[in-house]
Amino acid sequence: VNFLFGLLILPESLAPEKRQRFSWNKLNPFHSLLKVIKRPLMPQLLLVVFFLQLAGQTHPSIWTLYTETRFGWTAAQVGISLAVVGLLSAFAQGYLTGVIVPRLGEVRTANWGILGEAITFSLFGFASTGWAMYLILIVSSVFWAAPPALQSLITKQVPDNEQGELQGSIVSLTSLASIVTPLVVTQLFSHYGTLGKSQPYLPGAPYYFAGLVCFIGWFVFLKSKSKFE
Numbered sequence: 001v002n003f004l005f006g007l008l009i010l011p012e013s014l015a016p017e018k019r020q021r022f023s024w025n026k027l028n029p030f031h032s033l034l035k036v037i038k039r040p041l042m043p044q045l046l047l048v049v050f051f052l053q054l055a056g057q058t059h060p061s062i063w064t065l066y067t068e069t070r071f072g073w074t075a076a077q078v079g080i081s082l083a084v085v086g087l088l089s090a091f092a093q094g095y096l097t098g099v100i101v102p103r104l105g106e107v108r109t110a111n112w113g114i115l116g117e118a119i120t121f122s123l124f125g126f127a128s129t130g131w132a133m134y135l136i137l138i139v140s141s142v143f144w145a146a147p148p149a150l151q152s153l154i155t156k157q158v159p160d161n162e163q164g165e166l167q168g169s170i171v172s173l174t175s176l177a178s179i180v181t182p183l184v185v186t187q188l189f190s191h192y193g194t195l196g197k198s199q200p201y202l203p204g205a206p207y208y209f210a211g212l213v214c215f216i217g218w219f220v221f222l223k224s225k226s227k228f229e
Helices: 002-008 029-036 042-056 058-071 075-126 130-155 160-192 205-227
Strands: none
Touching: 042 058, 042 075, 042 130, 042 160, 042 205, 058 075, 058 130, 058 160, 058 205, 075 130, 075 205, 130 160, 160 205
16 A cells, blocks of 8 residues: 555655666665765764664564563553554654754754663663653653654765665665564573573663664764764
């Protein structure tokens, strides 16, 4: 349905003179990524995107297993928590982003948002009660304006006729992260989330990993952000 809506109803926003001629080579995600990454600042910015996606994929990879095992949540409680995530996401993207970005600007929003996400991911690992997870979710939603601000900065680095290739490259990085993160965080939880073994008991290890990855992404952005100011 989404495909048909885009094909038949959604208007093309790019002017005809700025459109590229179709070729099968352009459907290769690696071709698009290699082309986009040659532009100034793009390697750093796309690396930040990749780190954020690595961290962000932690929730869908481990949330249910983590909350059921650590806090004894039922399937219904997990469902309620995910509904809350959806509501917070709609509020953050539909309202907060429009308030925060005009006031702080895209660079500062991305900078503080990425750092905030690094901290809150780590806090999920430290949480010892179920209600604390909700509190951290509410706090973390304030920082969800960072990805849209970052993507806006990225789109300004390429001309109009390469925006499609850019978005395809970002989707490719997201897909790669969705393969890597589940493999890592589930193994971390299996290894460190079981009592009685010789290694330390650290059930929050998946979220410590997410916080660390996000912090590395923030550091990369920090080193690059002066070029936008």
